[in-house]
Amino acid sequence: MLRKIWLFTPGPTPLLPAAAQAMAMADVHHRTADFRKLLSRCLADLKIFVGTQNDVLLLAASGTGAMEASVANFTSPGDKVTVLSAGKFGERWTGLAKAYGCEVNTVSVPYGKTFDLNAVSGQVKDARVVYMQATETSTGTMHDVRGVAELLHGGDTLLVVDAITGLGTTRFDIDAWGVDVLIGGSQKAVMIPPGLAYLSVSERAWQRAESAKSPRYYFDLRKERKAQVNGETAFTPATSLVAALAAALDYLRAAGGGDLAAGRDNLISNAEITAEMTREAVKAVGMTLFSEAPANAVTAAVPPAGIDSSALVKDFRENFGAVVANGQGEMKGKMVRFAHLGYFDYLDTIGIIGALEHVLGRATGKELFGKGLTAAQSAYRKMRQGDRVAVA
Numbered sequence: 001m002l003r004k005i006w007l008f009t010p011g012p013t014p015l016l017p018a019a020a021q022a023m024a025m026a027d028v029h030h031r032t033a034d035f036r037k038l039l040s041r042c043l044a045d046l047k048i049f050v051g052t053q054n055d056v057l058l059l060a061a062s063g064t065g066a067m068e069a070s071v072a073n074f075t076s077p078g079d080k081v082t083v084l085s086a087g088k089f090g091e092r093w094t095g096l097a098k099a100y101g102c103e104v105n106t107v108s109v110p111y112g113k114t115f116d117l118n119a120v121s122g123q124v125k126d127a128r129v130v131y132m133q134a135t136e137t138s139t140g141t142m143h144d145v146r147g148v149a150e151l152l153h154g155g156d157t158l159l160v161v162d163a164i165t166g167l168g169t170t171r172f173d174i175d176a177w178g179v180d181v182l183i184g185g186s187q188k189a190v191m192i193p194p195g196l197a198y199l200s201v202s203e204r205a206w207q208r209a210e211s212a213k214s215p216r217y218y219f220d221l222r223k224e225r226k227a228q229v230n231g232e233t234a235f236t237p238a239t240s241l242v243a244a245l246a247a248a249l250d251y252l253r254a255a256g257g258g259d260l261a262a263g264r265d266n267l268i269s270n271a272e273i274t275a276e277m278t279r280e281a282v283k284a285v286g287m288t289l290f291s292e293a294p295a296n297a298v299t300a301a302v303p304p305a306g307i308d309s310s311a312l313v314k315d316f317r318e319n320f321g322a323v324v325a326n327g328q329g330e331m332k333g334k335m336v337r338f339a340h341l342g343y344f345d346y347l348d349t350i351g352i353i354g355a356l357e358h359v360l361g362r363a364t365g366k367e368l369f370g371k372g373l374t375a376a377q378s379a380y381r382k383m384r385q386g387d388r389v390a391v392a
């Protein structure tokens with residue numbers, strides 16, 4: 001049979017064709033009026049996509065670059081910071097903050113769990129900065145950003161949120177909630193390749209950046225702010241990726257009938273629907289959800305006892321060209337992760353669930369045909385009738 005490659009991984013995600021085309025055409029010098037116009041438009045659109053009045057800056061880096069910038073710019077060595085950690089990306093915050101000499105209080109809950117606000121409230125209030133994920137990609141878990149933000153009201157603790165897979169899959173109102181820094185990455189819901197990170201920065205956070213003493217050079221956000229107001233960057237920008245991002249944001253605006261915020265909401269609804277289809281399907285074929293608070297960005301599905309997920313991942317790839325994610329680190333072999341962030345539609349979702357019926361059926365020796373698909377079809381119909389969801 002023909003073999004197409006299908007990415008179902010939570011980054012990189014499938015590439016939007018219009019973005020791929022824009023990249024191929026982007027033979028442009030960055031110190032020109034044309035590029036300044038492109039970057040300025042991208043930054044203005046990103047503010048709408050993120051949903052903030054705060055500055056949004058773009059960096060030539062993977063998502064972790066913006067995470068590092070959020071430690072380097074807002075802390076001084078010896079600062080007491082709190083990390084809410086429930087997976088591999090939470091652990092990354094701890095590693096970063098330690099690397100910059102912060103005194104790190106890591107509040108952790110087991111993989112697959114989320115935080116009890118009552119239990120963490122005493123741990124966050126006196127911190128200089130609180131670091132967390134909106135969605136922990138390694139476990140498929142959504143955390144309560146709004147709840148944590150509310151715990152911090154009235155204090156001068158900064159809240160920094162890694163929303164790298166949260167953006168475009170989760171509803172936020174970050175200015176109303178008081179999120180100081182929110183981070184996104186290009187290879188996730190915005191449907192373009194890896195290489196760009198972006199982050200919103202509140203006025204409070206800018207003030208902190210002035211007094212912060214941690215070392216910074218490439219990721220000095222003050223330099224980027226000065227340059228980016230004028231459509232420039234402090235260093236050579238990833239020009240082709242900026243062109244791709246502009247095209248992707250145009251695509252979302254068109255999907256929202258000319259309104260980018262509506263297009264973003266449509267993208268979120270899409271993730272909600274495809275995630276719900278997948279959750280119902282994996283349960284119907286005898287898998288369980290790894291997370292107690294499943295995110296719409298990615299579904300982490302645990303196979304029945306005795307089955308190693310690595311074998312399932314291999315079968316998906318070899319027989320269906322489908323690249324699904326295994327568990328990360330200690331979770332390897334324990335779960336299959338299916339992404340819903342970005343350019344995934346109904347047909348992609350039905351396709352991967354059809355393949356899952358084969359893959360898991362072979363591994364378990366059970367007849368699963370129709371089980372996952374029936375559950376997914378019902379979930380789709382229910383979601384489309386639900387009053388929350390307005391799909392263009």
Ligand SMILES: *Cc1c(COP(=O)(O)O)cnc(C)c1O
Nearest residue numbers: 011062063064089137162164165
């Ligand atoms: C993908 C991802 C990152 C960024 O990882 P990079 O490899 O640096 O792009 C950070 N946090 C979360 C939650 C992610 O899913």
